Amino acid sequence: MTALPLSVATFPPESAPAVAPDALLGLYRRPSVELVRGSGVRVFDADDRAYLDFTSGIGVNALGYGDGGIAHAMRDAAACGLLHTSNLYHTRPAAQLAAELARLSSLDRVFFCNSGAEANEGAFKFARRWAREVGGAAKHEILSVRGAFHGRLFATLAATDRPQYRAPFRPLAGGVSVVERDLETLEHVLDGEGVAALVIEVVQGEGGVRVLDAGFLREVRALTRARKVALICDEIQCGLGRTGWMFAYQRAAIVPDLVTLAKPLAGGLPMGAVLLTSEIAGAIRSGDHGTTFGGGPFVASVALHVLERLGDPGMLAHVTETGEWLGEQLAALATRSRRVRAVRGIGFMWGIDVMHPASETVARALEAGLLICSAGDFTVRLLPPLVATRTELAEGLAILEAALQ
Numbered sequence: 276m277t278a279l280p281l282s283v284a285t286f287p288p289e290s291a292p293a294v295a296p297d298a299l300l301g302l303y304r305r306p307s308v309e310l311v312r313g314s315g316v317r318v319f320d321a322d323d324r325a326y327l328d329f330t331s332g333i334g335v336n337a338l339g340y341g342d343g344g345i346a347h348a349m350r351d352a353a354a355c356g357l358l359h360t361s362n363l364y365h366t367r368p369a370a371q372l373a374a375e376l377a378r379l380s381s382l383d384r385v386f387f388c389n390s391g392a393e394a395n396e397g398a399f400k401f402a403r404r405w406a407r408e409v410g411g412a413a414k415h416e417i418l419s420v421r422g423a424f425h426g427r428l429f430a431t432l433a434a435t436d437r438p439q440y441r442a443p444f445r446p447l448a449g450g451v452s453v454v455e456r457d458l459e460t461l462e463h464v465l466d467g468e469g470v471a472a473l474v475i476e477v478v479q480g481e482g483g484v485r486v487l488d489a490g491f492l493r494e495v496r497a498l499t500r501a502r503k504v505a506l507i508c509d510e511i512q513c514g515l516g517r518t519g520w521m522f523a524y525q526r527a528a529i530v531p532d533l534v535t536l537a538k539p540l541a542g543g544l545p546m547g548a549v550l551l552t553s554e555i556a557g558a559i560r561s562g563d564h565g566t567t568f569g570g571g572p573f574v575a576s577v578a579l580h581v582l583e584r585l586g587d588p589g590m591l592a593h594v595t596e597t598g599e600w601l602g603e604q605l606a607a608l609a610t611r612s613r614r615v616r617a618v619r620g621i622g623f624m625w626g627i628d629v630m631h632p633a634s635e636t637v638a639r640a641l642e643a644g645l646l647i648c649s650a651g652d653f654t655v656r657l658l659p660p661l662v663a664t665r666t667e668l669a670e671g672l673a674i675l676e677a678a679l680q
């Protein structure tokens with residue numbers, strides 16, 4: 276299902292005059308390439324030059340580009356005329372999507388929002404609300420761990436372990452802190468009466484693609500449960516099939532109290548979600564939180580389609596098997612190259628520690644027709660679309676190897 280059944284296949288249309296991007300706020304160091312269309316695992320620039328995309332729009336485009344199923348889902352969802360209704364009224368797509376997410380995750384209730392950071396901010400509020408109800412007014416602290424990335428809003432930034440992102444914006448939200456990522460520290464800090472929640476990424480993405488050990492995760496689950504601390508799994512980057520599991524925590528056979536999702540959920544449309552146990556949900560009162568757009572019928576209809584595709588056992592098996600092969604290829608590449616220190620990852624999520632700044636490899640790969648990104652200053656990150664074949668991955672790896680030299 277890769278044909279794009281849309282009449283305009285480039286954006287903006289080719290007849291539109293070129294515009295310099297000067298009016299955009301300069302938050303990103305973008306290369307001069309302008310992307311105008313995509314197909315499968317490739318995007319094309321204004322000169323019709325193709326780039327293999329191993330970033331997936333930073334973990335979003337799990338089904339690649341120009342996917343026929345997504346286009347159909349969008350067309351059908353638009354045809355009924357209800358793009359948005361607000362959350363003052365029921366709509367069927369949101370209810371169906373929530374039921375499906377609850378079934379797949381083993382959690383009970385769902386709150387929809389519009390991005391990853393928003394999902395985490397919501398989860399922090401829900402966890403704090405519950406913790407105060409079960410443990411008293413002092414139980415409020417949200418903990419994250421070394422290497423974490425949870426977003427760029429005030430509370431999520433406070434939970435993000437990147438001093439250079441945080442420093443210019445202090446004071447950040449209070450009652451949120453980062454602790455060491457080891458059991459001894461966690462045992463100690465979780466003993467504190469004031470702790471409401473611990474938030475972790477089962478695979479730390481921005482923090483260098485670190486796959487947390489399944490045994491460690493099980494211990495963390497036991498500790499948080501024993502101390503009545505809510506365990507929040509941030510699955511915004513590692514969730515929804517990227518590790519070969521629908522949810523990365525399923526690899527460790529644990530069930531968290533809250534799960535946050537975003538990136539691939541609605542196939543490139545903005546959508547986030549917080550999944551909760553009924554116990555946590557029981558502490559939330561009407562009016563405690565809200566959003567104008569979250570879970571609208573259009574975006575939820577598209578997400579229902581995406582979820583069906585990502586949850587397909589064939590898709591998950593493809594990611595698991597091809598991911599193992601990808602790991603072997605990267606390990607061999609690391610042995611051949613004198614510029615690679617280490618390779619880490621799982622499924623379609625890999626980090627390669629390099630000797631020189633990762634940005635140099637990223638720039639050389641772009642020149643050679645491959646989009647990759649970094650995860651920290653010395654780690655190159657690969658997040659290919661989950662539909663990529665071995666042939667496409669091998670093509671990208673050959674470009675990557677040349678770019679590393």
Ligand SMILES: Cc1ncc(COP(=O)(O)O)c(C=O)c1O
Pocket residue numbers: 333390391392393395424425426427476480481509510511512513537538
């Ligand atoms: C693990 C994780 N959490 C949260 C976020 C923030 O998501 P968003 O950029 O949609 O706010 C990201 C984004 O990269 C992420 O990787």
